[in-house]
Amino acid sequence: xxxxxxxxxxxxxxxxxxxxxxxxxxxxxxxxxxxxxxxxxxxxxxxxxxxxxxxxxxxxxxxxxxxxxxxxxxxxxxxxxxxxxxxxxxxxxxxxxxxxxxxxxxxxxxxxxxxxxxxxxxxxxxxxxxxxxxxxxxxxxxxxxxxxxxxxxxxxxxxxxxxxxxxxxxxxxxxxxxxxxxxxxxxxxxxxxxxxxxxxxxxxxxxxxxxxxxxxxxxxxxxxxxxxxxxxxxxxxxxxxxxxxxxxxxxxxxxxxxxxxxxxxxxxxxxxxxxxxxxxxxxxxxxxxxxxxxxxxxxxxxxxxxxxxxxxxxxxxxxxxxxxxxxxxxxxxxxxxxxxxxxxxxxxxxxxxxxxxxxxxxxxxxxxxxxxx
Ligand code: FES
Numbered sequence: 001x002x003x004x005x006x007x008x009x010x011x012x013x014x015x016x017x018x019x020x021x022x023x024x025x026x027x028x029x030x031x032x033x034x035x036x037x038x039x040x041x042x043x044x045x046x047x048x049x050x051x052x053x054x055x056x057x058x059x060x061x062x063x064x065x066x067x068x069x070x071x072x073x074x075x076x077x078x079x080x081x082x083x084x085x086x087x088x089x090x091x092x093x094x095x096x097x098x099x100x101x102x103x104x105x106x107x108x109x110x111x112x113x114x115x116x117x118x119x120x121x122x123x124x125x126x127x128x129x130x131x132x133x134x135x136x137x138x139x140x141x142x143x144x145x146x147x148x149x150x151x152x153x154x155x156x157x158x159x160x161x162x163x164x165x166x167x168x169x170x171x172x173x174x175x176x177x178x179x180x181x182x183x184x185x186x187x188x189x190x191x192x193x194x195x196x197x198x199x200x201x202x203x204x205x206x207x208x209x210x211x212x213x214x215x216x217x218x219x220x221x222x223x224x225x226x227x228x229x230x231x232x233x234x235x236x237x238x239x240x241x242x243x244x245x246x247x248x249x250x251x252x253x254x255x256x257x258x259x260x261x262x263x264x265x266x267x268x269x270x271x272x273x274x275x276x277x278x279x280x281x282x283x284x285x286x287x288x289x290x291x292x293x294x295x296x297x298x299x300x301x302x303x304x305x306x307x308x309x310x311x312x313x314x315x316x317x318x319x320x321x322x323x324x325x326x327x328x329x330x331x332x333x334x335x336x337x338x339x340x341x342x343x344x345x346x347x348x349x350x351x352x353x354x355x356x357x358x359x360x361x362x363x364x365x366x367x368x369x370x371x372x373x
């Protein structure tokens with residue numbers, strides 16, 4: 001605490017020249033208030049103050065003690081990491097072991113932070129000089145002289161703090177901070193496994209057959225044949241890849257995989273594709289049958305409505321409209337990106353199959369920057 005009123009005398013707050021909250025002047029330490037009129041001695045915002053540093057012996061003792069605390073903080077920081085990696089996630093899930101993990105993590109981190117605080121306190125009280133700095137309120141903006149004065153004051157304070165002159169303190173402080181600086185790595189790691197290419201790919205692979213979404217997928221009778229659609233111009237069905245059922249997934253696909261892989265299969269009337277469709281896009285169709293992702297590129301609703309007469313695919317959530325005859329380009333609404341197209345063909349037995357994964361990433365547009373879609 002400092003008295004910043006330039007009209008006060010030099011006796012300080014408690015009348016003895018000592019600033020409340022600082023050590024007494026015993027042992028040769030004396031604190032001096034700011035000059036009665038700072039502008040008499042200094043033109044800047046921070047008037048020059050008389051400095052009374054600690055006795056050298058006290059400073060050396062303080063330096064060693066603060067450094068010791070910083071070393072303790074470093075050791076505690078290292079223990080925090082050791083505690084983090086000591087138990088694996090399966091062990092932590094066991095409450096009997098998990099409690100020790102929590103105690104070790106919390107205890108080591110608390111000790112590290114406490115030791116840094118203790119070291120800083122000792123540094124401040126026993127190494128740094130103590131004096132008051134008085135500064136009257138100034139009218140803004142500051143003059144160049146005042147700014148220069150502040151710069152001088154800042155540099156002088158850095159020098160007086162001992163940070164530059166006392167390498168033991170400086171190095172042990174940096175040592176103590178190093179493990180804590182790495183702590184965010186632990187926090188990031190705890191967010192779970194990296195997503196890998198999960199955002200870039202779906203279940204679809206070359207040669208995968210298709211089944212009607214929502215149907216019982218138990219055998220060849222449910223696989224979609226090209227002829228099921230070829231004779232029905234304008235027909236549209238929702239479909240999924242056929243995957244052998246497992247015990248974990250009796251329908252072959254997890255719900256997450258289904259949500260990403262679902263497609264609209266549309267049989268376009270002859271000559272309906274627009275000339276703006278590229279050769280590649282037309283090559284991904286089979287006999288007028290085209291497949292698009294059913295997941296809207298706005299925020300991911302199922303774009304489940306199809307208007308036969310205009311070949312428009314509609315998303316009921318915010319009315320984004322896609323032109324199925326033109327590569328599912330957006331013709332209306334908030335979506336910014338066409339529905340991804342799934343390359344399809346027919347296998348030797350006449351079943352519709354995928355020719356690979358989607359032409360671009362499936363799902364909402366806000367992932368585009370990350371995925372480069
Ligand atoms: S989610 Fe389809 S328009 Fe918004």
